[in-house]
Amino acid sequence: MIMTMMKKHVFGAALILLMLGMAIASPLRAAQSTITEAEGQACMGEDKSRKQTESEAYANTKRKAAENASTYIRSETKVKNMELENDLIDAYANATIKVVQVLEKGWFKDPASGECYRLKIKAEVIPDDKALTKLFKEENSEDPSAPLKVRLWTDKKEYGQSEKIKIFIKGNKPFYARILYRDSRGKILQLLPNPYRSDNYFQGAVIYEIPSGSDRFELEVSPPFGEENIIVYASSSPLGDLGLKDEGPVYKVTTRATDIGQKTRGIKIAQKDDAKDKPASEFYEETLAVKTVKK
Numbered sequence: 150m151i152m153t154m155m156k157k158h159v160f161g162a163a164l165i166l167l168m169l170g171m172a173i174a175s176p177l178r179a180a181q182s183t184i185t186e187a188e189g190q191a192c193m194g195e196d197k198s199r200k201q202t203e204s205e206a207y208a209n210t211k212r213k214a215a216e217n218a219s220t221y222i223r224s225e226t227k228v229k230n231m232e233l234e235n236d237l238i239d240a241y242a243n244a245t246i247k248v249v250q251v252l253e254k255g256w257f258k259d260p261a262s263g264e265c266y267r268l269k270i271k272a273e274v275i276p277d278d279k280a281l282t283k284l285f286k287e288e289n290s291e292d293p294s295a296p297l298k299v300r301l302w303t304d305k306k307e308y309g310q311s312e313k314i315k316i317f318i319k320g321n322k323p324f325y326a327r328i329l330y331r332d333s334r335g336k337i338l339q340l341l342p343n344p345y346r347s348d349n350y351f352q353g354a355v356i357y358e359i360p361s362g363s364d365r366f367e368l369e370v371s372p373p374f375g376e377e378n379i380i381v382y383a384s385s386s387p388l389g390d391l392g393l394k395d396e397g398p399v400y401k402v403t404t405r406a407t408d409i410g411q412k413t414r415g416i417k418i419a420q421k422d423d424a425k426d427k428p429a430s431e432f433y434e435e436t437l438a439v440k441t442v443k444k
Contacts, residue, residue, distance in 0.1 A: 181296050182275045183222055183241075184249065184384070184416055185429035187214035192262035199256075199264070206266045211246040218244065218274035221429035222296060237296070240276035247273045249414045273414055273432065293322040293353055297431035299383040309444030314368040315358055316340075316379070322353040324383045324433075327391075327413060329402065331378040337409070339393060339400040340366075340379075349388075365398035374441045382413045386430035389415030410434070 189210030193202045219241040253269040299320045308314055318326065326349050328341040342349040345363045360366055382388055389412045392403035404412055418428040 180275060180278075180434050181298065182273050182432045182434075183218035183429050184271065184273050184386075184414055184418065184432050185214055185217045185221060186252065186269065186271050186418065187211070187217055188267070188269045189213050190265050190267040192259060192265040194263065199266070202264070202266050206268045207248075210268045210270055211248075211272060214246050214270065214272035215241065215244050215274050218272075218429055222431070225431070236280050237276075240280035241274065243277035243280060245275040245277075247275065249273050249411060271415070271418075291319075291321050291354060295321060297322060297324055297383065297385055297433050299324060299326065299381060299433050299435065301379075301381055301435065301437075303439065305439075307440045307442060308370045309442055310370050310372070310374070312370050314370065314439070315360075316368070317356055317358055318351065318381070319356045320351055320353050320383065322385070323351065324353070324385055324431075325350055325387050326381060326383045327388050328359065329380045329382075329409070330399075331380065331406075333373050333375045333377050335406070337402040337406060338396060339391070339402055343399045344395060345398060370441045372443070374443055376438045376440055378436055378438055380409075380436045381434065382410075383433040384416050384430050385432075387417045389413050389417070 187210050189206055189212070191197075191202045191205035191209055193199065197205070219238070222237065222241060248270050250271040251268070252271060254267070256264060256266050259265045297320065299318060301316060301318045303314055303316055316328070318328075320326075326341065327339065330338045330340050332338075341359055343364065343366075345365050351357055360368065391409060391412055393400040394403050395401075402409065414432065416430050416432070418430050
């Protein structure tokens with residue numbers, strides 16, 4: 150799949166089209182969310198078992214995570230249209246909460262309430278998709294006051310042998326990104342950042358091309374043909390680390406495929422100096438496919 154060409158490396162592949170908004174290919178998955186930290190607890194009292202108390206503590210902590218995310222997103226996104234602002238509120242009011250990482254947990258004794266269970270988590274708060282749809286219409290796609298959205302695209306949805314693929318990426322506000330390529334055999338490479346292009350921070354409203362600049366590879370279609378994927382993870386904070394191994398001009402991902410999403414979501418959230426609320430970060434993921442054929 151990898152060969153040398155004019156001092157650059159060529160990846161034989163039908164890479165997924167990365168694009169959100171320019172519908173050159175139908176997305177397999179696209180999701181906006183907010184990642185935040187939250188703390189909660191529950192006490193046994195006289196009518197709850199330890200297991201029930203732990204379950205209640207989880208529920209309380211998830212609810213606080215949703216509240217933190219809603220507060221954060223409303224403070225960071227200054228939507229001008231009142232109707233769109235209501236859509237944003239509704240989206241987070243009906244959010245799904247997933248635990249990314251348990252940071253702390255344990256039992257303690259409270260003088261007034263007895264045996265209690267405390268929990269601290271990093272959670273992903275995924276807003277209701279239907280309520281968020283209006284915010285991602287074309288007229289709002291480049292508004293920096295809206296939630297983070299990253300558009301990626303290529304010029305075609307089908308490529309023949311020896312054709313070269315260019316990926317273009319553009320966000321509505323500054324963001325960090327990781328771009329992965331999964332070939333038809335399941336091998337996963339990290340295209341960006343790579344050994345020759347370590348910077349993965351992008352300015353908003355600017356179109357970036359991949360590969361370009363200091364990249365030392367080209368995306369040239371070669372056998373085996375079929376459908377392949379590119380996965381893009383973007384966040385307003387630095388992304389979590391993956392296991393990587395040098396593979397010439399790019400990295401081979403050694404983290405298990407089933408763990409990549411969660412580890413990437415282990416973002417390094419930093420609280421602003423003047424922030425009173427819990428730290429949080431906007432997150433966006435997209436997976437798309439492109440077809441490669443022998444012509």
